[in-house]
Amino acid sequence: MRAIISFAQLKQHQSSPIAHNQYAAIDHRLPRKINENANQFNPNLVPRSRPRHPSSVLNSAKGNSIQQASVSVPPLVVVGSANADIYVEIDRLPREGETISAKSGQTLAGGKGANQAVCGGKLSYPTYFVGQVGEDAHGKLITEALEDGGVRLDHLRNVSGVPTGHAVVMLQSDGQNSIIIVGGANMSSWPHQLSHQDLDAVRNAGIVLLQREIPDSVNIQVAKAAKESGVAVILDAGGMDSPIPQELLNFVDILSPNETELSRLTGMPTETFQQISQAVVKCYEMGVRQVLVKLGGKGSALFAKGEETMRQSIISAGKIVDTTGAGDTFTSAFAVALVEGKSKKECLRFAAAAASLCVQVKGAIPSMPSRDSVIHLLKSH
Numbered sequence: 001m002r003a004i005i006s007f008a009q010l011k012q013h014q015s016s017p018i019a020h021n022q023y024a025a026i027d028h029r030l031p032r033k034i035n036e037n038a039n040q041f042n043p044n045l046v047p048r049s050r051p052r053h054p055s056s057v058l059n060s061a062k063g064n065s066i067q068q069a070s071v072s073v074p075p076l077v078v079v080g081s082a083n084a085d086i087y088v089e090i091d092r093l094p095r096e097g098e099t100i101s102a103k104s105g106q107t108l109a110g111g112k113g114a115n116q117a118v119c120g121g122k123l124s125y126p127t128y129f130v131g132q133v134g135e136d137a138h139g140k141l142i143t144e145a146l147e148d149g150g151v152r153l154d155h156l157r158n159v160s161g162v163p164t165g166h167a168v169v170m171l172q173s174d175g176q177n178s179i180i181i182v183g184g185a186n187m188s189s190w191p192h193q194l195s196h197q198d199l200d201a202v203r204n205a206g207i208v209l210l211q212r213e214i215p216d217s218v219n220i221q222v223a224k225a226a227k228e229s230g231v232a233v234i235l236d237a238g239g240m241d242s243p244i245p246q247e248l249l250n251f252v253d254i255l256s257p258n259e260t261e262l263s264r265l266t267g268m269p270t271e272t273f274q275q276i277s278q279a280v281v282k283c284y285e286m287g288v289r290q291v292l293v294k295l296g297g298k299g300s301a302l303f304a305k306g307e308e309t310m311r312q313s314i315i316s317a318g319k320i321v322d323t324t325g326a327g328d329t330f331t332s333a334f335a336v337a338l339v340e341g342k343s344k345k346e347c348l349r350f351a352a353a354a355a356s357l358c359v360q361v362k363g364a365i366p367s368m369p370s371r372d373s374v375i376h377l378l379k380s381h
Contacts, residue, residue: 074206075126080113082214084138109145110364118246119332121150138164203229206339212239221249312348
């Protein structure tokens, strides 16, 4: 059963002690554009008026139910993939032609798009997910996981004739993983033209998050609609290993690869920070003005053309159990902090804390941290 929460109740929640923390407060005067020449959003870029977005789902204070609220906060809109992640725990990867036994196996909800949407929901920010699942058990698993994470599912489609996307995650004892993806509904049966309802959600977003586990044609439609409406677009480079179409890059405000993806996209080495910096210059030449690089155990770095690079080290928080979803957590948490109007340095720190908590739990969606846990970790560091 979904409870209805009023805007006044939402404001009351924000007046709590936690909400006054710099990482907890949601700014209802949210701008829609990123100022490329400053370290935070520029309120002067906000349109004088904007349409009221449909009701958004927020996590309850206790986190045990989904609450529906009609609020003027521009939501996070995630367009992307939803997978059933089939985990097998192994001591090491098999060699060519070798068969090995797994210590255990289970199926959990995941997919880069779904991961990022649930992260936004668990961080108590209004989040919509635009994606597709099949009419099968895996589709039901993902739908329930998204709902439990506080994600609004008005734009999630069930498609017939194709299976829900799934991935085989080979999890090694040190927490590192190798993943093989089967696209399924993520790559098939998308409409040639997205519906007006889907595109309206994009146009009324605070930030749009994209990845590369759905067709480029869908991402281009979404990014173009966002750009035309002054909505910032963050593209996570994870997914397909083919070159990113220039038409898509033209609409991207922030490109977010990890080291491997950056090397693949630019054809340049990324083993040292100097090499990473040189590869980022190649991204500038492709038309991207800001690059958010995830560096794994070495932290992260935000590059902006013409500005000083910002670096963020990892925030240690215990044993590494599973790195699956850590990059998605980082990107989504960064987006949430950014749309809330925090400075870019604060965004990097908030995202680092969220990712640190993520790697302590097995599974992608199950490992997404709550806002309270992120704030608690930040207070202790």
